Amino acid sequence: MESLRELYRIGAGPSASHTMGPKRAAEQFLARHGAAASYRVTLYGSLAATGKGHLTDVAIQQVFARRKLDLQWRARERLPLHPNGMLFEALDDTGSAGASWRVYSVGGGALMEDGASATAASVYPLQTMKELLAWAEKHNAPLWKYVEQCEGREVWDYLARCWQAMQEAIERGIEGHGVLPGALKLRRKAHRHHQQAKGRPGPLQRTGLLTAYALAVSEENASGGTVVTAPTCGACGVVPAVLRYLREVLNVDDKAVIRAMATAGLVGNLVKTNASISGAAVGCQGEVGTACSMAAAAATQMMGGTAAQIEYAAEMGIEHHLGLTCDPVAGLVQIPCIERNAVGAMRAVDCADYALLSDGSHEIPFDTVVRTMKATGEDMQERYRETSEGGLARMHVPAGVDPAALDGNHCG
Numbered sequence: 265m266e267s268l269r270e271l272y273r274i275g276a277g278p279s280a281s282h283t284m285g286p287k288r289a290a291e292q293f294l295a296r297h298g299a300a301a302s303y304r305v306t307l308y309g310s311l312a313a314t315g316k317g318h319l320t321d322v323a324i325q326q327v328f329a330r331r332k333l334d335l336q337w338r339a340r341e342r343l344p345l346h347p348n349g350m351l352f353e354a355l356d357d358t359g360s361a362g363a364s365w366r367v368y369s370v371g372g373g374a375l376m377e378d379g380a381s382a383t384a385a386s387v388y389p390l391q392t393m394k395e396l397l398a399w400a401e402k403h404n405a406p407l408w409k410y411v412e413q414c415e416g417r418e419v420w421d422y423l424a425r426c427w428q429a430m431q432e433a434i435e436r437g438i439e440g441h442g443v444l445p446g447a448l449k450l451r452r453k454a455h456r457h458h459q460q461a462k463g464r465p466g467p468l469q470r471t472g473l474l475t476a477y478a479l480a481v482s483e484e485n486a487s488g489g490t491v492v493t494a495p496t497c498g499a500c501g502v503v504p505a506v507l508r509y510l511r512e513v514l515n516v517d518d519k520a521v522i523r524a525m526a527t528a529g530l531v532g533n534l535v536k537t538n539a540s541i542s543g544a545a546v547g548c549q550g551e552v553g554t555a556c557s558m559a560a561a562a563a564t565q566m567m568g569g570t571a572a573q574i575e576y577a578a579e580m581g582i583e584h585h586l587g588l589t590c591d592p593v594a595g596l597v598q599i600p601c602i603e604r605n606a607v608g609a610m611r612a613v614d615c616a617d618y619a620l621l622s623d624g625s626h627e628i629p630f631d632t633v634v635r636t637m638k639a640t641g642e643d644m645q646e647r648y649r650e651t652s653e654g655g656l657a658r659m660h661v662p663a664g665v666d667p668a669a670l671d672g673n674h675c676g
């Protein structure tokens with residue numbers, strides 16, 4: 265498994281796979297071939313289908329700045345290794361292609377070329393939850409210790425920066441007003457939820473606070489603000505909401521939060537390694553499902569759970585999102601994404617509560633549910649995997665929006 269630096273990335277939304285990944289790929293290609301007369305970038309599959317709504321073109325154009333760029337959209341074509349394919353070409357004065365690079369944005373901002381990561385080496389020898397639990401038992405150590413062992417003590421500084429960025433996104437989101445960018449003209453809700461929560465007596469604040477924090481981060485993401493992938497931009501509201509809520513109600517310090525982020529990161533890394541965190545590959549079960557699983561693990565640890573209870577909570581976080589499709593309305597990371605983050609945060613705390621009521625023993629192992637999620641995603645029709653051609657994106661035409669305008673967002 266790769267470093268947690270490859271899972272938690274600080275960057276601009278609204279989509280890790282559709283903005284952060286393509287932007288990184290463009291930067292890498294330009295660094296290698298900066299002297300070409302012009303460039304052609306062809307986007308395939310899901311990247312082309314929902315790229316306009318997800319601001320893929322804006323992210324790539326920012327990198328090429330004033331250079332001549334021809335952006336091609338090929339939503340009906342798919343490159344062999346992943347639905348989010350890209351072809352970068354450097355062109356000469358006559359428009360003939362010289363150097364080219366085929367690369368994939370595989371989720372969470374990560375890149376892959378010819379089946380291998382284009383960004384990072386493996387730093388975690390253990391690859392399954394079963395192995396992690398055996399390590400914890402053998403060393404009589406918490407799971408977060410394994411992160412320190414593999415990544416060194418510097419990892420705590422990196423996670424602290426991510427936690428800081430998460431909190432800043434919550435603060436900005438809570439203070440945000442007005443409508444989000446895009447055809448839906450969706451109103452921000454985080455501020456209202458926060459105000460409503462503050463007006464309720466203590467124990468009844470739970471739903472208001474959790475949803476306010478998740479909405480705040482997801483609304484920041486939808487407006488192109490800075491967020492932390494956890495594990496993706498589309499699902500970036502779940503983990504910060506749970507961490508912030510429990511930091512407040514349990515009155516724990518930042519060290520406890522960052523250690524919980526480490527354990528959540530292991531969970532996200534297991535899914536990324538053994539299945540996928542890409543909505544284009546496996547649907548939203550891989551994004552919000554994984555985020556819920558990560559947050560459930562973090563919450564269980566913060567509430568004093570054992571490694572077995574953490575595994576149980578993480579397993580439930582995915583199990584009860586199995587089959588969840590990706591069908592963003594108008595190709596925007598807004599409906600169902602933003603509300604889904606809020607519900608995912610509530611569910612994560614519920615999973616932790618449930619696991620803590622048990623002794624951690626249960627029937628379906630985490631590793632099995634991850635394999636199941638991968639198989640379910642592979643069985644899912646392509647229209648339900650971040651193309652905006654099925655589900656809510658096809659059935660719901662928002663008031664005041666021309667259906668032809670929606671088609672333009674996802675057919676490229």
Ligand code: SF4
Nearest residue numbers: 498543548551590601
């Ligand atoms: S529906 Fe889920 S996977 Fe799809 S764009 Fe929204 S958050 Fe991402």
